[in-house]
Amino acid sequence: MTGTPGPEGPEGVLVLAGTPIGDTADAPPRLAAELAAADVVAAEDTRRLRRLTQALDVRVPGRVVSYFEGNESARTPELVGELADGARVxxxxxxxxxxxxxxxxRLVAAAVERGVRVTAVPGPSAVLTALAVSGMPVDRFCFEGFPPRRAGERLARLREAADERRTLVYFESPHRLGxxxxxxxxxxxxxxRAAVCRELTKTYEEVRRGSLAELALWAAEGVRGxxxxxxxxxPAAGGGAPDAADLVARVRERExxxxxxxxAIAAVAVGAGVPKRVVFDAVVAAKRA
Known part of the structure; x- marks a missing residue:
């Protein structure tokens, strides 16, 4: 098996290819050429790859293997071996x-350690697309991936980012969004402020903007996609959290x-981002006063 020769010689090369996040028309032009030239195509889901190649009207002459979370550790050495033998993966x-x-x-790290060339076919990114359409500051941002599934771990992880000044980008499944x-x-x-970007570039694309409290109420009804x-x-230091009088005023307004x-206390606590006990104590103290 031999890779496509280039100025660096016949050594293998690992190509990371971006694929559409929704509309297949967004596929980069080079993607079809790389699919046709690869000795091995490692796909997260071979069925979805088949649908993509049909949409692009391209034939894949190379060997197709699955490469997903469940077999990533086991298959990485095999693919690195192919790369070392000169394959274009x-x-x-x-x-x-x-x-x-x-x-x-894992594959990129192993290929780099082996001295294999790694390159990429730039393509669509849900992270950058959502950031661009969100209306949030884009000069500095950080990607946090999926929050932990367990409630306690999730809250702890989020609290670690509570003072992060950069815009935050997360992925989440629809049934855990609320x-x-x-x-x-x-x-x-x-x-x-936040924006929930749903089904980006697809037929039912939706960008819902609002406060986190408002979006949490909206998502409680169920969201798909x-x-x-x-x-x-x-906010910059000095913005300050709501004081006790402000919390009491919000509770009285709701009452x-x-x-x-x-x-009312529970809703104000969520809106202010403080424990319910803080709001309750403020209300009790105001009543005594």
Whole structure:
């Protein structure tokens, strides 16, 4: 098996190929050429690869193997061996760039350690697309991937990022979105601005903007599709948290609108990003005063 010769000689090369995050028309022109030239195509999902090649009207003459989270560790040495023997290996994931919250990091690290050339076919990215359309600052940002699934771990991880000044970008599954937005409201403050980007570049694309408290209420009704969440960074030091008088005023405003005190305290706590006990104590102290 021999790789495509280049100025660096007949050594193998690992090509990371970006794939569409929704609309197949977004596929980079080089993707079809690389699919046709690869000796081995490592795909996160071979069925999705088949649908993509059909949409691009391209034939893959090379060997197609699966490369996903479940077999990534075991298959990496095999692919590195192919690369060492001179193969041109193309890595594609279900959507976006390999290695970015997708399989690929282990293979890239192993190839670099072996001295194999690694290059990429730039393509669509849900991270950058969501950031661009969110309306949040884009001069500085950080990608946080998927939050932990367990509630306690998720809240702890989010609290670690509570003082992060850069715009934050997260992936999340639709059935956990409501819980995650609620945890974000608790960790960051319910008034922190955010954007939920759903089904980017697809037929039912939607970008929902608002405060974390508002978005958590919206998502509680159920959301479908692939989700990217963009959250504005923490305000500059000196912005300050709401004081006790402000918390009490918010509770009284809700009570005046007919809300029960217990529910009003809980809602104000989420909106202010403080524990319910803080709001409760403020209300009790105001009553005594």
């Amino acid at each position: 193309l890595l594609v994931t279900d959507a976006g760039m390999p290695s970015v919250s997708d399989p690929g990091y 819980a995650t937005l609620g945890a974000m409201a608790e960790a960051f403050g319910g008034e922190r 692939e989700i990217t969440v963009v959250v504005e960074g923490a 005046a609108a007919g809300e029960r005190r217990k529910e």
